[in-house]
Amino acid sequence: MKKIAFISGTSGLIGMQLLHQLIKGNEYDSIISVGRRKLALKHDKLVQITGDLAGLKSWNLEEKLRSEDIGGIYFPLVQAIKDQMVVIHAYCSLGTTIKAAGSKEKFYQVDHDLVINFASWVKKQGATKLMYVSSMGADPMSSVFYSKVKGETEEDLKVFSFDYLGIMQPSILLGSRNEFRLGEEVAKILMKPLVWFKLLKKYRPIHDYQVAKAMIHHANEPKQVKVEVISSAMIQDF
Template sequence: MKKTAIVLGATGLTGGILLQKLIEDDTYLSIKLFSRSKIEGLPSKVSQYIGDLLNLEQFKADEVYCSIGTTKAKTPDKEVYKQIDYGIPVAAAKLSKENKIDTFLVVSALGANANSSVFYNKTKGEMERDVQKQNIKNTFIFRPSLIGGERKEQRTLEKIGLAIFKVIQPLFIGKLKQYKIIEPDDIAQAMINLANSTSHAEVIITSKDIKRLTKNT
């Protein structure tokens, strides 16, 4: 069966890789992008809806992939930050429920906890909680650790953090494995594999699970 996918966050690192994989996948006849800026050079199977991230009339598909996210450096205003990291995924989940979309996949973060005293973790945790409240049949929440890969914008502190993590990763054994750097390509592939599988009951997908799911084709 040919499918239609909605993608939110295609201008980001993980979302961009996800979009390319969906374009190359013949399972997907149509891809709808909702974003604030246009991506040039996309094939005809991709439709772009610019400005209105959540166009109710066009928000119809078989699956929704949401990798929306910002950073403290890009969005220092906490209210605006929450509108993005919490508001958009939750609104998308509500629209998915309203439009009877049965599969919703969203990228969160390791440490997400609605009761956390850390603003970032709390925001992600509240997002997860309220996405799950929609009771969409196939809801999958991805909690990657530090995400590797090359970004368009310069993030000095993040580059330092990645460099340090790469050095100490061999020490991450047992429960510490979940803190290993995860590549955005692995996240994107795991999302697609999970969306096209009926054999996984997980709702919360950690970095360890993400790596495993890349092998399930």
């Protein structure tokens, strides 16, 4: 059986690392990137399908794949999916900031609604496992809007009853972002000693590639639980 990875959020810090690790690794035969626009990246294993993610639930996967198919090279992939001769895992690192989104409402549309749309759609395609990048401190009852939204998203993802839902809760992320986040950069500087002296694993900053590698590891490891919250400390251990 072919193994396929669906991934969304590839323009973000973890998403870029995740795509890199998926392409470099041998866990999957094909990688289907789901996004608003195409990345300037080509690889034999990578297929990019694009469109308005707000309407993702109505996307027809076969039509999307055929529209990208030059010379019939994706025919075996399309046929395998149609015949359900595939194992599908999904990876979601969709997310933004209130500043970048422009308002709390638009932030919620990205960090909650688009994530739920993706989960619903990949479940429909036959995905058995979903790995989701949340955040340390996520709590639907939190007084902090960011943490509250992340917590609500975690809870709503559980409703889909994947065979396995892995919820990553990393601390502050180290890596090269496309956008500048002042608060995050200040926090990185203040918390650098925790990295140098390997103190307080739960709180110290963590590299983007560590999160990406841990996601792939947990998705491909046999699991006895349906939902697992993977803390920043657990990612550090990995």
